[in-house]
Every structure is written in structure tokens, then in C-alpha cells.
Amino acid sequence: xxxxxxxxxxxxxxxxxxxxxxxxxxxxxxxxxxxxxxxxxxxxxxxxxxxxxxxxxxxxxxxxxxxxxxxxxxxxxxxxxxxxxxxxxxxxxxxxxxxxxxxxxxxxxxxxxxxxxxxxxxxxxxxxxxxxxxxxxxxxxxxxxxxxxxxxxxxxxxxxxxxxxxxxxxxxxxxxxxxxxxxxxxxxxxxxxxxxxxxxxxxxxxxxxxxxxxxxxxxxxxxxxxxxxxxxxxxxxxxxxxxxxxxxxxxx
Amino acid sequence: xxxxxxxxxxxxxxxxxxxxxxxxxxxxxxxxxxxxxxxxxxxxxxxxxxxxxxxxxxxxxxxxxxxxxxxxxxxxxxxxxxxxxxxxxxxxxxxxxxxxxxxxxxxxxxxxxxxxxxxxxxxxxxxxxxxxxxxxxxxxxxxxxxxxxxxxxxxxxxxxxxxxxxxxxxxxxxxxxxxxxxxxxxxxxxxxxxxxxxxxxxxxxxxxxxxxxxxxxxxxxxxxxxxxxxxxxxxxxxxxxxxxxxxxxxxxxxxxxxxxxxxxxxxxxxxxxxxxxxxxxxxxxxxxxxxxxxxxxxxxxxxxxxxxxxxxxxxxxxxxxxxxxxxxxxxxxxxxxxxxxxxxxxxxxxxxxxxxxxxxxxxxxxxxxxx
Amino acid sequence: xxxxxxxxxxxxxxxxxxxxxxxxxxxxxxxxxxxxxxxxxxxxxxxxxxxxxxxxxxxxxxxxxxxxxxxxxxxxxxxxxxxxxxxxxxxxxxxxxxxxxxxxxxxxxxxxxxxxxxxxxxxxxxxxxxxxxxxxxxxxxxxxxxxxxxxxxxxxxxxxxxxxxxxxxxxxxxxxxxxxxxxxxxxxxxxxxxxxxxxxxxxxxxxxxxxxxxxxxxxxxxxxxxxxxxxxxxxxxxxxxxxxxxxxxxxxxxxxxxxxxxxxxxxxxxxxxxxxxxxxxxxxxxxxxxxxxxxxxxxxxxxxxxxxxxxxxxxxxxxxxxxxxxxxxxxxxxxxxxxxxxxxxxxxxxxxxxxxxxxxxxxxxxxxxx
Numbered sequence: 001x002x003x004x005x006x007x008x009x010x011x012x013x014x015x016x017x018x019x020x021x022x023x024x025x026x027x028x029x030x031x032x033x034x035x036x037x038x039x040x041x042x043x044x045x046x047x048x049x050x051x052x053x054x055x056x057x058x059x060x061x062x063x064x065x066x067x068x069x070x071x072x073x074x075x076x077x078x079x080x081x082x083x084x085x086x087x088x089x090x091x092x093x094x095x096x097x098x099x100x101x102x103x104x105x106x107x108x109x110x111x112x113x114x115x116x117x118x119x120x121x122x123x124x125x126x127x128x129x130x131x132x133x134x135x136x137x138x139x140x141x142x143x144x145x146x147x148x149x150x151x152x153x154x155x156x157x158x159x160x161x162x163x164x165x166x167x168x169x170x171x172x173x174x175x176x177x178x179x180x181x182x183x184x185x186x187x188x189x190x191x192x193x194x195x196x197x198x199x200x201x202x203x204x205x206x207x208x209x210x211x212x213x214x215x216x217x218x219x220x221x222x223x224x225x226x227x228x229x230x231x232x233x234x235x236x237x238x239x240x241x242x243x244x245x246x247x248x249x250x251x252x
Numbered sequence: 253x254x255x256x257x258x259x260x261x262x263x264x265x266x267x268x269x270x271x272x273x274x275x276x277x278x279x280x281x282x283x284x285x286x287x288x289x290x291x292x293x294x295x296x297x298x299x300x301x302x303x304x305x306x307x308x309x310x311x312x313x314x315x316x317x318x319x320x321x322x323x324x325x326x327x328x329x330x331x332x333x334x335x336x337x338x339x340x341x342x343x344x345x346x347x348x349x350x351x352x353x354x355x356x357x358x359x360x361x362x363x364x365x366x367x368x369x370x371x372x373x374x375x376x377x378x379x380x381x382x383x384x385x386x387x388x389x390x391x392x393x394x395x396x397x398x399x400x401x402x403x404x405x406x407x408x409x410x411x412x413x414x415x416x417x418x419x420x421x422x423x424x425x426x427x428x429x430x431x432x433x434x435x436x437x438x439x440x441x442x443x444x445x446x447x448x449x450x451x452x453x454x455x456x457x458x459x460x461x462x463x464x465x466x467x468x469x470x471x472x473x474x475x476x477x478x479x480x481x482x483x484x485x486x487x488x489x490x491x492x493x494x495x496x497x498x499x500x501x502x503x504x505x506x507x508x509x510x511x512x513x514x515x516x517x518x519x520x521x522x523x524x525x526x527x528x529x530x531x532x533x534x535x536x537x538x539x540x541x542x543x544x545x546x547x548x549x550x551x552x553x554x555x556x557x558x559x560x561x562x563x564x565x566x567x568x569x570x571x572x573x574x575x576x577x578x579x580x581x582x583x584x585x586x587x588x589x590x591x592x593x594x595x596x597x598x599x600x601x602x603x604x605x606x607x608x609x610x611x612x613x614x615x616x617x618x619x620x621x622x623x
Numbered sequence: 624x625x626x627x628x629x630x631x632x633x634x635x636x637x638x639x640x641x642x643x644x645x646x647x648x649x650x651x652x653x654x655x656x657x658x659x660x661x662x663x664x665x666x667x668x669x670x671x672x673x674x675x676x677x678x679x680x681x682x683x684x685x686x687x688x689x690x691x692x693x694x695x696x697x698x699x700x701x702x703x704x705x706x707x708x709x710x711x712x713x714x715x716x717x718x719x720x721x722x723x724x725x726x727x728x729x730x731x732x733x734x735x736x737x738x739x740x741x742x743x744x745x746x747x748x749x750x751x752x753x754x755x756x757x758x759x760x761x762x763x764x765x766x767x768x769x770x771x772x773x774x775x776x777x778x779x780x781x782x783x784x785x786x787x788x789x790x791x792x793x794x795x796x797x798x799x800x801x802x803x804x805x806x807x808x809x810x811x812x813x814x815x816x817x818x819x820x821x822x823x824x825x826x827x828x829x830x831x832x833x834x835x836x837x838x839x840x841x842x843x844x845x846x847x848x849x850x851x852x853x854x855x856x857x858x859x860x861x862x863x864x865x866x867x868x869x870x871x872x873x874x875x876x877x878x879x880x881x882x883x884x885x886x887x888x889x890x891x892x893x894x895x896x897x898x899x900x901x902x903x904x905x906x907x908x909x910x911x912x913x914x915x916x917x918x919x920x921x922x923x924x925x926x927x928x929x930x931x932x933x934x935x936x937x938x939x940x941x942x943x944x945x946x947x948x949x950x951x952x953x954x955x956x957x958x959x960x961x962x963x964x965x966x967x968x969x970x971x972x973x974x975x976x977x978x979x980x981x982x983x984x985x986x987x988x989x990x991x992x993x
Contacts, residue, residue, distance in 0.1 A: 288708050288710050288711075291713060294658065340906065343845070347652070349654070351891055354831070355885060357884065359881065365877040457721060461715070467711075505730070509729075513722050530706070
């Protein structure tokens with residue numbers, strides 16, 4: 001593919017299939033540095049699958065993913081990950097601080113335990129998401145938004161160059177939403193690239209500057225201003241999207 | 253009396269064995285319970301039987317290490333079967349475990365019945381693995397238990413961080429660059445180890461309790477994984493020792509069931525009396541909430557009533573108040589008492605109640621919260 | 624009837640009676656509750672025996688079913704407090720109940736003719752000795768009669784509640800919305816399981832009951848997607864396994880129950896390997912042919928993405944060597960795919976560049992809109 005930028009994430013011809021059924025068809029993507037990118041598409045479009053396949057959490061049938069010009073496997077440590085909040089059992093006996101510390105495990109490697117410097121880093125990550133007071137709180141006592149912020153802090157501790165987030169705004173309160181947005185912008189300022197699976201079309205232009213429209217195959221990918229247009233959205237969502245008409249000007 | 257018991261050679265073995273078993277299965281069981289694979293212990297203990305039988309048939313020896321190796325191999329095969337069935341078909345974990353548990357055990361029975369018909373004089377004593385016969389523990393058995401259990405504990409401590417993340421968020425473990433499948437495998441294998449050392453003491457059927465009960469109990473007392481694992485080991489040891497003692501003191505009480513019943517008591521106490529989470533504190537909290545709710549309603553009611561009078565401190569008879577609220581009479585009285593003791597209302601000489609200035613403030617604040 | 628035939632008919636009836644509720648347990652992901660209940664009924668039986676003093680009294684059956692339901696109820700209650708998960712609740716309850724049973728037996732071992740070994744392991748070989756006698760007429764083995772009655776009951780209940788069970792198994796929420804009370808159905812099912820367990824283990828032992836309740840329905844699950852056939856196939860596989868198991872037991876002079884459980888595993892293994900679509904062998908074969916089929920479709924989709932066959936072709940992306948670079952295929956597989964696509968007339972090679980034919984463009988569009 002031709003770009004006028006050096007892509008941070010490059011996805012070539014990525015196909016993922018469960019048995020015979022392809023859930024992602026030949027997806028090409030190039031994401032520039034220091035952008036906030038939303039992956040948008042209807043239910044069952046393969047948004048989470050794309051995110052996970054990019055990280056190698058799901059085996060790809062074909063295609064390749066490279067980061068910073070290297071094969072993904074070699075650059076794995078440079079990816080931070082925020083899974084869907086509901087993917088884990090929050091009744092697990094541990095504290096917010098401990099969950100955040102899990103973000104250091106990858107860098108520590110086998111056997112080594114997080115020490116003082118990791119704890120300091122974890123506390124500052126908690127501070128960034130406004131959760132300092134909850135550091136020693138049992139995680140089941142946190143609200144949904146607070147749990148999401150703990151997950152974000154954990155990803156921050158991974159100290160990565162690329163962040164992959166699976167629906168970070170799903171079911172969070174207004175405070176958390178603001179905190180996440182502030183954090184994403186801060187990451188972008190620091191030159192990091194953030195990829196989010198995102199559900200809410202209305203907020204895409206406000207929160208993100210890069211977007212990938214997906215429906216099993218890639219419909220379009222590029223800057224929000226030129227890509228998030230009614231024509232592409234119609235191609236992505238078919239006739240199923242009614243609010244578009246009312247919002248057409250706003251979106252374009 | 254206890255002292256004289258401890259001098260008993262057999263009993264010392266039993267107590268020591270049961271304690272080792274309790275510690276090992278308690279600590280490792282925590283991970284099985286947290287990963288919602290509580291019944292893995294049950295499955296693995298059944299799956300081990302054909303390994304034990306086969307190891308004996310091949311070697312003709314009953315040396316603990318040989319039998320334990322057989323059991324571990326069979327457990328490993330069972331783990332593999334579960335992974336293949338759940339990984340490659342749409343049968344879920346429970347179904348795969350059910351198949352492995354019953355089929356492996358069935359094959360074990362076939363082999364045992366074969367052994368029964370063998371002319372060898374050494375055949376006796378294998379069926380102790382079914383129900384456990386702690387009294388037959390020898391020094392060599394204890395050494396075997398120590399070695400297997402000790403190894404398992406060391407591996408658990410070394411891979412602590414990895415196992416913790418595996419239990420909490422396996423996907424993040426993969427994303428952090430660890431081989432999740434392999435770690436899962438190692439953890440399961442450690443549980444096989446715990447099961448293997450428990451077979452001779454409590455037997456196949458009751459082994460499942462050794463894995464589940466200490467961990468489920470410990471969870472009720474602590475919110476930290478470190479605390480849970482440690483406490484679980486302690487609970488396991490306590491149950492093991494007390495079960496062994498009870499079965500030696502009371503006639504006709506087999507060791508296995510005695511240990512399991514001790515575990516049952518620990519679990520019942522923990523579920524009932526655990527701080528914060530326990531059933532009792534749940535009930536108390538609910539009751540407290542209900543009382544606070546009732547008191548607040550009454551306070552607001554008094555305030556609304558006072559609006560009809562010139563003076564907000566106008567007193568009202570208890571009957572009026574009882575008729576006013578949809579909550580039960582008892583809780584109206586209780587609520588009034590509680591409010592009075594907090595100085596929010598006061599009772600006059602003929603038993604009527606009126607708001608105090610403090611009460612009026614609180615009522616207004618409540619009104620503010622609700623709007 | 625000779626003894627062999629009697630044992631065989633008991634085994635077949637037990638197998639079918641187990642497969643009926645077993646199918647629902649497997650589908651509801653509650654397979655292990657069969658293991659729990661089969662152990663937890665012991666104290667019920669023992670207490671029933673204490674009350675009647677008669678091992679053949681129907682009260683024993685009642686006590687056992689009550690104990691089985693108690694297990695299901697207590698498990699659910701514990702899970703509902705949210706202090707422990709359901710799997711841990713099961714693992715807590717049944718060993719304790721079983722221990723109470725064992726304890727009761729061993730405390731009163733002197734005057735009870737109840738053997739925990741027999742409960743666990745069963746001894747089908749003795750079943751024909753216990754005859755059903757009415758006014759001096761021998762009507763056959765007692766367990767054949769009792770298991771037939773249980774089989775009949777299972778069939779009738781499942782037939783009557785078929786629609787409700789089906790709905791609540793596949794979509795509990797919808798069932799509730801339609802007023803079917805999935806909760807009551809759950810206990811109805813648990814009653815059948817308890818009853819079947821109690822009836823069966825007297826002759827075959829609790830482990831075989833678990834094997835018969837889980838393995839044949841699980842095997843059937845790999846053979847069909849539909850509920851009714853699954854029940855029939857499960858019953859059939861159970862019956863066949865019982866017959867095979869008995870044959871092996873007689874020939875090898877080994878434990879009948881164990882051998883039957885082993886045969887259940889063997890049947891499952893055969894199905895697991897050779898099931899027409901979902902078997903491991905079929906999966907392997909399909910993977911091989913499918914990868915080629917999928918590969919061809921991927922190739923045409925890829926080419927169409929990059930305008931091959933139109934005047935906006937991106938030559939770089941449509942080169943043959945690109946396939947090995949970006950799609951990460953091996954050279955030999957890329958060759959195979961390209962050859963197959965050429966043979967089917969989807970693409971035309973033009974120097975090193977692959978051009979889609981009009982037919983190929985159509986195939987690509989079809990693949991994507993699927």
C-alpha cells in the first residue's frame with residue numbers, strides 16, 4: 001500500500017476464519033504514529049477479532065502484522081493491551097494496585113517479581129487515571145468505570161508504544177469517560193498510537209482522529225475527516241443506520 | 253492423652269501425611285477454584301486409578317514412587333484428553349471432565365479386577381486408593397508425599413506471578429508474551445501431583461473436597477491471593493490433622509470421611525461468619541440498611557407532618573405515626589427509638605414524638621439528596 | 624431368560640434410561656452434577672434403611688431422591704450467595720454428603736448389609752439373583768423391573784416437557800419470558816437424574832451411571848445438531864457400549880461396570896475420531912481441502928481488493944511473489960492455490976502478474992457478501 005507516512009502498525013492481507021467461515025477477509029491497514037484510531041463497524045463485523053488478531057491472541061489464517069517495520073512477534077513487548085472489562089472475574093482476591101502491577105509482568109519476564117520501582121510506577125499510573133485513593137481497594141468493590149480505569153492504568157504500566165483497547169468506553173460513567181479521553185489525548189501527545197474498538201458512532205469525530213470502518217473486510221481507513229463520511233458509513237452498516245440521516249452534516 | 257497418642261507410630265504417620273496433603277491440596281486448590289475448575293481435582297483423582305493399577309501390573313511393585321508415577325502419567329493423559337475434547341469439539345469443560353472421570357475410572361476398575369484375579373500375593377492393598385486407608389501409610393509413603401508435594405509447592409512459588417495472572421486474566425498473560433497454554437498445563441499437572449499424594453490418605457472420591465473446600469473457605473476471610481493461598485493451606489492442614497485425630501479417638505470413623513467432615517465444618521463456618529462477605533454479615537448489613545431506611549422515612553414523615561403545624565416541634569402520637577407508614581409497626585417503633593437515641597427526635601412525657609432542630613436539619617438534608 | 628441375557632437387558636435399559644436426562648445435562652453444561660448426585664444419594668439411602676430396616680423398601684428410593692434434590696438445592700443456594708462459584712459449590716457439597724453416608728455405614732457396619740464399595744462400583748453380575756416374585760411366580764430380575772419403570776418415567780416426563788426443556792436448555796431467558804419457569808424444569812430434571820442414579824447404581828454402580836449419562840450424549844452431540852436425534856443416538860450409543868462392555872467383561876473376566884464405562888469411552892473415542900463432520904479425522908481432511916478452497920477464495924478476494932482485472936490494478940499487490948511475502952503463504956502452497964484458481968478460470972497469469980477474469984471478479988464478490 002502507498003502511504004505518505006511511515007506506519008507504526010502495518011497489517012497485510014489479514015484473514016481470520018473459524019472453520020470454513022471467514023470472519024475477517026483480507027484486511028489491509030496502515031496506522032501512522034501518534035493517532036487515536038477507532039475501529040468501527042456493526043455487530044459481528046469482526047472488530048474485536050481484528051484487534052486480537054493484530055496482537056496474535058487469535059491465530060490468523062493468512063496475512064501478517066508488523067509493528068515499527070518488524071514482525072509482530074519481535075515487537076510484542078511494545079504493545080499495551082486493555083481487554084474488555086467483562087472478560088475477567090472481578091471477584092478475584094486482589095487489589096487495584098496488584099492488578100496494575102500485572103502490567104509489569106511482561107517486561108519482568110519469567111519468575112522475577114515486581115519490586116519497588118514497579119510499585120512506584122504503578123502508583124503513578126493509578127494517579128493518572130484518578131484512582132490513587134482506590135489503590136488498596138479489593139477490585140470487586142470498584143464500580144464499572146473504576147475497574148476500567150484500573151485496566152487502563154495496567155496498560156500504562158506496560159509502557160508501550162502502541163495501545164490496543166477493546167471497547168474502553170463500554171458501560172462507564174461520565175467521569176471515567178472524561179478520564180479516558182484525557183488519557184488518550186495525553187498518550188497521543190507523547191507520540192503513542194492507540195487503537196480502540198468503539199461502539200458509539202456519535203463520539204467518533206470528537207474522540208478520534210483516525211478511523212477504520214470494518215465489516216468483515218476493511219471498508220475504509222484513514223483520517224476521520226475524510227474517512228468517516230456517510231458514503232463509507234453506508235457501505236459499512238448497510239441500511240441499518242437511521243441516525244445517520246439526521247446527523248449527516250455533523251458526521252461529515 | 254494427646255501426648256500418648258502422638259507416640260503412636262502409625263498415628264504419627266497418619267497425622268503427618270494428612271497435614272502434608274492438606275497443605276499441598278489446599279494451596280494448589282486455590283488456583284483451581286479461582287480458575288473455576290474446582291472439579292478438576294475430582295476428575296484427576298478418578299483418572300489416576302488406571303495409572304496406579306497399570307504401574308503395579310507392569311512392575312509388580314507397590315513402591316510409592318512407582319505407583320505415583322503411574323498415577324501422574326494417567327492424570328497427564330486425562331488432562332490431554334480434556335484439552336483435546338474442549339479444544340476441538342463443541343463439548344464443554346464439564347462434559348469433557350465427566351467423560352474422562354468416568355471412563356478412566358472404569359478402565360481402572362477393569363484393571364483392578366484383573367489384578368484381583370492374579371495369583372501374586374502382593375496384590376492386596378491396591379483398593380486402598382479407592383477409599384483411602386491412612387492407617388497403611390508407611391515412612392516411605394510419607395517421604396514420597398513430601399517429595400511430590402514439596403516439588404509442587406516450590407514450582408507454585410517460583411511461578412507465582414505467572415499463575416496469578418493466568419488465574420485472573422489469561423488473555424493478558426498471552427498478550428504479555430507468556431506461553432499461556434504451557435502454564436495452564438503445568439498448573440494442572442501440579443494439581444495432579446496433589447491428587448496423587450491424597451489418594452492413599454482420603455481416596456478417590458473424597459479427594460475433590462481436599463482441593464475445593466480449603467480454598468473456598470479461605471476466600472471468605474481474605475481479599476488477597478497470598479492470604480487466600482496461605483490460609484487455604486492452613487485450613488487443609490487443620491482439617492487433615494483433626495480428621496486423623498478424630499478417626500483414631502472415635503471407633504469406626506474412617507480417616508477420609510473424618511477429614512472431609514472437618515473440612516465441611518470449616519467451610520460452613522467460613523461461609524457463615526466470614527467478615528464482609530459472610531452470610532451472617534450479609535444479613536446484618538441488609539438489616540442495618542433496612543433500619544436506616546425506615547428511620548429516614550419516619551424522620552421525613554415527621555417533617556412533612558410538621559408542615560401542617562405552626563411549630564415544627566409539634567409532637568405526634570405514636571399511633572398516628574404507625575398509621576402513616578407502610579412499613580411494619582415494629583420497625584416504626586424501632587425507628588423512633590433509633591432516631592430518639594441519635595437526638596434527632598424527642599419523646600415527650602405522654603409518649604409523643606417531635607422533631608428536634610437537629611432532626612429538622614437531617615430531614616431537610618435527606619430531602620435535598622433525593623431531589 | 625438366561626443370566627447373560629438378563630444382565631444384558633438390565634444394562635441396556637439402564638443405558639437408555641441414563642441417556643435421556645444425560646442429554647440435557649450435557650447440553651446445559653451440568654454434566655458433573657451427575658457425578659455429584661450419584662455420590663450424594665448415599666446418606667439418603669442409609670437413612671432410608673435405618674428407618675425401614677429393609678434394603679428393598681421403596682422408602683430407600685425416596686430418601687435417595689430427596690438427598691439428590693437436596694444436593695441440587697444446596698449447590699444452587701451456595702452459588703446464589705455468590706460466595707463461591709457453582710463449580711466450587713458442587714465440589715463442596717457432594718463429598719460432605721458422601722462422607723456422612725460412609726460414616727453412617729461404618730458406624731453401623733455390623734448390622735447393615737450395605738457396602739460402600741458396592742454403591743460406588745456396583746456388581747451387575749449379582750443382579751439376576753434378586754428376583755421379582757409375585758405369588759410365587761418368577762417375573763425376572765427385580766432391577767430389570769425397577770429400571771424399566773424408571774426408563775418409562777423418564778420417557779414420559781421428557782416427552783411431556785419436551786418443548787419446555789428444549790427451550791429452557793437453549794434459551795433460558797426466553798423460556799422465562801414465556802412463563803415456562805426454567806427453575807422448576809431444572810428441579811424436574813434433577814429429580815429424574817436422582818431417580819435414575821438411585822435406580823441404576825444398585826445394579827451398575829455410580830461411576831457407570833456417570834459414564835452412561837455423559838459419554839453417549841456427548842458422542843451424540845458430535846453427530847447431530849438437533850435435540851430429538853441426539854437423544855435417540857445417545858441412547859443407542861449407550862446401549863451398544865453396554866453390550867460391548869459386557870462382552871469384554873465376560874471374555875476378560877473383569878469388572879462389568881468398569882468394562883462398560885470403558886466401552887462408553889471407546890464409543891466416544893470412535894465418534895470423536897470418525898464423526899462425519901466434527902470428528903478429528905474429518906476436521907483434518909476438511910482443513911486440508913478447505914485451506915485450498917479457502918486459499919483460492921482468499922486469492923480472488925485479495926486480487927479484487929487491489930483492482931486486478933480492472934484498469935486500476937495495483938500491480939505490486941497482484942504479483943505472484945507478493946503472496947509469499949504478505950499473505951505469508953509458503954511458495955508451494957501459493958503455487959497450488961494459483962494453479963487451482965487458474966484451472967477454475969478465476970485468474971489469468973500475465974507475466975508475473977495475476978489478473979482476475981470476469982468470472983473471478985464474480986466469485987470474489989460472492990465470497991465477500993456471504
